Amino acid sequence: xxxxxxxxxxxxxxxxxxxxxxxxxxxxxxxxxxxxxxxxxxxxxxxxxxxxxxxxxxxxxxxxxxxxxxxxxxxxxxxxxxxxxxxxxxxxxxxxxxxxxxxxxxxxxxxxxxxxxxxxxxxxxxxxxxxxxxxxxxxxxxxxxxxxxxxxxxxxxxxxxxxxxxxxxxxxxxxxxxxxxxxxxxxxxxxxxxxxxxxxxxxxxxxxxxxxxxxxxxxxxxxxxxxxxxxxxxxxxxxxxxxxxxxxxxxxxxxxxxxxxxxxxxxxxxxxxxxxxxxxxxxxxxxxxxxxxxxxxxxxxxxxxxxxxxxxxxxxxxxxxxxxxxxxxxxxxxxxxxxxxxxxxx
Amino acid sequence: xxxxxxxxxxxxxxxxxxxxxxxxxxxxxxxxxxxxxxxxxxxxxxxxxxxxxxxxxxxxxxxxxxxxxxxxxxxxxxxxxxxxxxxxxxxxxxxxxxxxxxxxxxxxxxxxxxxxxxxxxxxxxxxxxxxxxxxxxxxxxxxxxxxxxxxxxxxxxxxxxxxxxxxxxxxxxxxxxxxxxxxxxxxxxxxxxxxxxxxxxxxxxxxxxxxxxxxxxxxxxxxxxxxxxxxxxxxxxxxxxxxxxxxxxxxxxxxxxxxxxxxxxxxxxxxxxxxxxxxxxxxxxxxxxxxxxxxxxxxxxxxxxxxxxxxxxxxxxxxxxxx
Numbered sequence: 323x324x325x326x327x328x329x330x331x332x333x334x335x336x337x338x339x340x341x342x343x344x345x346x347x348x349x350x351x352x353x354x355x356x357x358x359x360x361x362x363x364x365x366x367x368x369x370x371x372x373x374x375x376x377x378x379x380x381x382x383x384x385x386x387x388x389x390x391x392x393x394x395x396x397x398x399x400x401x402x403x404x405x406x407x408x409x410x411x412x413x414x415x416x417x418x419x420x421x422x423x424x425x426x427x428x429x430x431x432x433x434x435x436x437x438x439x440x441x442x443x444x445x446x447x448x449x450x451x452x453x454x455x456x457x458x459x460x461x462x463x464x465x466x467x468x469x470x471x472x473x474x475x476x477x478x479x480x481x482x483x484x485x486x487x488x489x490x491x492x493x494x495x496x497x498x499x500x501x502x503x504x505x506x507x508x509x510x511x512x513x514x515x516x517x518x519x520x521x522x523x524x525x526x527x528x529x530x531x532x533x534x535x536x537x538x539x540x541x542x543x544x545x546x547x548x549x550x551x552x553x554x555x556x557x558x559x560x561x562x563x564x565x566x567x568x569x570x571x572x573x574x575x576x577x578x579x580x581x582x583x584x585x586x587x588x589x590x591x592x593x594x595x596x597x598x599x600x601x602x603x604x605x606x607x608x609x610x611x612x613x614x615x616x617x618x619x620x621x622x623x624x625x626x627x628x629x630x631x632x633x634x635x636x637x638x639x640x641x642x643x644x645x646x647x648x649x650x651x652x653x654x655x656x657x658x659x660x661x662x663x664x665x666x667x668x
Numbered sequence: 669x670x671x672x673x674x675x676x677x678x679x680x681x682x683x684x685x686x687x688x689x690x691x692x693x694x695x696x697x698x699x700x701x702x703x704x705x706x707x708x709x710x711x712x713x714x715x716x717x718x719x720x721x722x723x724x725x726x727x728x729x730x731x732x733x734x735x736x737x738x739x740x741x742x743x744x745x746x747x748x749x750x751x752x753x754x755x756x757x758x759x760x761x762x763x764x765x766x767x768x769x770x771x772x773x774x775x776x777x778x779x780x781x782x783x784x785x786x787x788x789x790x791x792x793x794x795x796x797x798x799x800x801x802x803x804x805x806x807x808x809x810x811x812x813x814x815x816x817x818x819x820x821x822x823x824x825x826x827x828x829x830x831x832x833x834x835x836x837x838x839x840x841x842x843x844x845x846x847x848x849x850x851x852x853x854x855x856x857x858x859x860x861x862x863x864x865x866x867x868x869x870x871x872x873x874x875x876x877x878x879x880x881x882x883x884x885x886x887x888x889x890x891x892x893x894x895x896x897x898x899x900x901x902x903x904x905x906x907x908x909x910x911x912x913x914x915x916x917x918x919x920x921x922x923x924x925x926x927x928x929x930x931x932x933x934x935x936x937x938x939x940x941x942x943x944x945x946x947x948x949x950x951x952x953x954x955x956x957x958x959x960x961x962x963x964x965x966x967x968x969x970x971x972x973x974x975x976x977x978x979x980x981x982x983x984x985x986x987x988x989x990x991x
Contacts, residue, residue, distance in 0.1 A: 352776060400759065456954030457947060458900070460706075460759075464893050465947035472940030480934055595767060602760055635778045640771035647764045648746075655754025 333657070337650040344645050345638065354634055363639070366627030367620040375508025379581055380593075380619035381612075382514040383408065386573035387597035388604070388611045389521035390566030395606050396529055397562040398542035403448045403463025405594025407441040407567045409470035411574025413477065414440030416493060416585040419500035419578065420482065426499045430513075433500060433579050434572055441571020442564045444470070449560030459563075467594070475587055482585065492586035502580035511580040521569050526608040538562060570594065596622075599647045618643055670801055677921055678805040684879050685910075685917035686816035687712070687871040687888075691895035692902065692909040693823045694867025698744065700827065700904055701860040702840040702983040705747050706762025708868055709892025710769030715739040715872030717777035720883045723873075724785040732786070733873045740869020741862040743769060748861035751987055752854050758985050770886065780883045788812050788878040812878040819867065824906040836860060840981035843988040853988050871895070890943065897946045901953055903978020912949070919945055952976055 342360070349356040367373060387404050394401035401407075414436035422429060444466060451462035477493075484494040502511040529535035540548040541555050549555045577589050600618060604610035625639030691708055698705050705711075715736035723732025743765055750756040788810045796807040806817070827833040836856060838846040843853045875888045894916060902909030923938040957977045960969060 348772070348775065352778075400763075402763075451947065451951065454955060455951045456958055457950040458954075461893070461897050461900075461950050462947055465943045468890070468940050468943035472936035475936040475939075476934045479936075598763065599767065602764065635775045637771040637774035641768065641775055644764055644768035644771060648761070648768060651756045651761060651764070652750060652754060655750065655756045659754060 336653050337646050340649040340653070341642060341646040344649070345642055348641060349634075349638070352634065354632060359628060359632060359634065359638065362627045362631050363621065363624035365624070367624030372508060373623060375505065375510035376623045377616065377619040378508075378510035378515060380622045381615045382510075382518045382576060382580075383573040383591075383593040384597045384600055384615040384618055385518040385611060386521050386569045386576075387566075387594055388600040388615065389518075389525040389608065390569035391597060391601045392525050392529065392604075392606060392608055392611075393538065394562045394566045395601055396535065396542050397538040397559055398545065399452070399559060399562060400460050401448070401463055401563060401566050402460050402594070402598065403444065403466045403563075404566060404570045404597065405590050405592070406463065406467040406470040407444045407570035408574035408577065408590040408594050409467075409474055410440035410444040410567070411437035411571030412440075412578045412585060412589040413470075413474060413574075414571065415575035415578045416477075416482070416496075419496045420493065423497075424499060426501075429499045430502060430579065433575050434517075437571040437573075437575020438568045439571065441567035441569070441574060443567070444571075445563035445565075445567030446560060449563035452563070453556040453559055471587075471590075474585065474589065478585060478587060490587055492582065492584045494584065496579065496583045500579055501583050502576070504580075509581070511576070514576045514580045517572060517576070521572070522608050522611055525569075529608075534558075534561075596643065599643055603647045603650055675801070675804050677925065679808060681914065681917040681921050682805055683809055683813050684920070685913040686813045687874040687879055688891065688895050688898060688913035688916060689816040689871075689910050690819060690874060691868045691871035691892065692898045692913055693819050693906055694740070694864040694871065695895060695899045696864075696902070696904055696906060696909050697823060697827075697836070697860050697867070698864030699899060699984055700840045700981055701836050701857050702843060702981055702986065702988070703744075703748055703751065703857055703861050704758045704762060704985045705744050705861065705865060705868070706759055706896065707743055707747060707765035707769060707892075708895050709890065710766035710773075711740050711743045711865065711868050712872040712875065712888050712892045712895070713773040713886065714743070714769040715869035716876040716888050717773040717780065717872075717883050719869070719873030720785055720876035721777065721780050723877055724780065724783070727786065729786055729788060729877060732877055733870055736869040736873035737866040738869065740872065741866040744861040744865025744868070745858065748858050752857060755987060766892070770889075773887075774885055777883055777885075782882060782884055785882055786877065787881050788874075810878060812874045816874075820906050820910045827906065837981070840983055843983050843986075847988070857988075868892075868895075894942065894946055897950055900980075901949045903953065903976075904980060905978065908975075908978070916942065916945075953978065 346356040349359050367377065387408065391401055391404055415433040418433045418436045419429065422432060448459060448462045448466055451457040452459040455462070479488040482493045502513050504511050529538070537548070537553050537558055540551065540553060541558055545555050573593065574590065577591070578585055582589065596618060600611060600614050603614050621639045621642050625636040628634040628638055629636050691712060695705060695708060718739045719732040719736030722735035723729050726732075746765060747758055747761050750761045751758045791810050793807040793814065796803050799807070827837065835846065835851050839851060839853050839856050847853045872888065875891070876883050880887065898909055898912035898916065901912045920942055923941055927935065927938050953976050957973060960972050960976070964972060
């Protein structure tokens, strides 16, 4: 039975509707006006032309990490360490930006390369722990995330401390040669957006059209069977972590050279965990990622306004993002259940 | 006689391990019946907040612990229901709930940030408290800490000595065989997910009402992951889980004791150490155990593996199609 376009759209939007109902209940419970809250988020996200740039700034790391995680998820791996891989990229890029003198056309590509390498190195560590160390990748990744945050703080308050004293605001600002050019007066950079788009395309084709992509999916579906078929599962898993690390590392590099122009303590900003939600909501499909990161970006940019205007915590944004993924899964399961029942009765 | 300072330190180790024991034992029960509740880090935050708020508003500690237990059980039931009825991946649902509950705790908990509230009173246990060293360390605590000891013994006794405990384990290992022998597999899974979740909730309340008093943004962040790691480290066995919790508590206070003596070591090293140690501990029970199985003579293996070995319940995370 072919469904009409309207039904399809209604089904696709049902998690959004349920999420809004859920958020309405939470807001009512907190004694706040739901319409005012949603209105503030919308105004915060789209209130001025400049905001589009701000949304793009959030979309870039989310899309890059989501692209990377499509690879690890294809191999059936939960790369929670992507947050640490962002940080590793940021640290490597900062090392170049603060340490190497030269023209922008040399320094900027170097920061990107260094960032990618940084993320990849952490990918090797997580992959080695997972394969040879038999440590579940969720815990290996989480452990590394905490270690990377500590390393960042150590560097900011230690070796990379600004000459006039260390503060929570980070290292000294990068020289102009290590700053990505922005689009007009916005905060978005064309290089960042281009790299994020390229990453999604590359991953889409890698997974769809290459033998390597096929091998990863075989591991993801049944790693024991894949091993019997002669696939070196350990090597492929490590490679998957490395590829994800390359992209997360570039995201981290851009956080320093195109967003903050310095290394700050919270440089990864939780994007690693958030992009996990993006990938789950996409149903592991690269084509769905752009729309989802746009939505997540808008919520991220819009929700701080709740604190300014309504004395509410901006974590409502996180509630919207996470509950939408939860309801997506629950509705998917419910529909499947109804379909199964119908089939059984037929 | 031991130095009073050493006694005081050991007392704080035992006290600060109590929430980890509740959460670790709760998750052990849930995993032994075959369900992974990955949401612990978020559940502990949400129940710590809810428990504190309830105890504050109702001016009753008991109400606080009750509400926290209910919150923990409800979150665990969402995981169980999503898996059993809706056939969704437990790890995915658990991860999403981790983030969702953490954000819910920040949003709903905003009015309770850093306000003074009730706390579980100190209550030395009569004669037991005057036993040198052991009594001083273990029995000069509060009721919540005593409850953590009882929980370990009860969980061990239930799992190893009773008939319902045998059923619990059989459902986690061989659900098909258990079902064939007339055990309602999925009903047991709901039951122990809820009981385990309630213990995780109690862990949250024991932070906000006993160990780390009050509520603040991301008050217990990271502890849920530590508890999950302790379950693996503990090989899904209650006493080893408790041992893991005490080891973790000891290493943590060792860090805060050593910190002033090593001013050259940056404080960040001490902050990240628990999580790095978590990875090392899992490396020991994972890769380490595999190495022992391969290279250590068979005679020695049993003893070593009793300490660091242990495999997850065979049906952990797997759905059971009950018609």
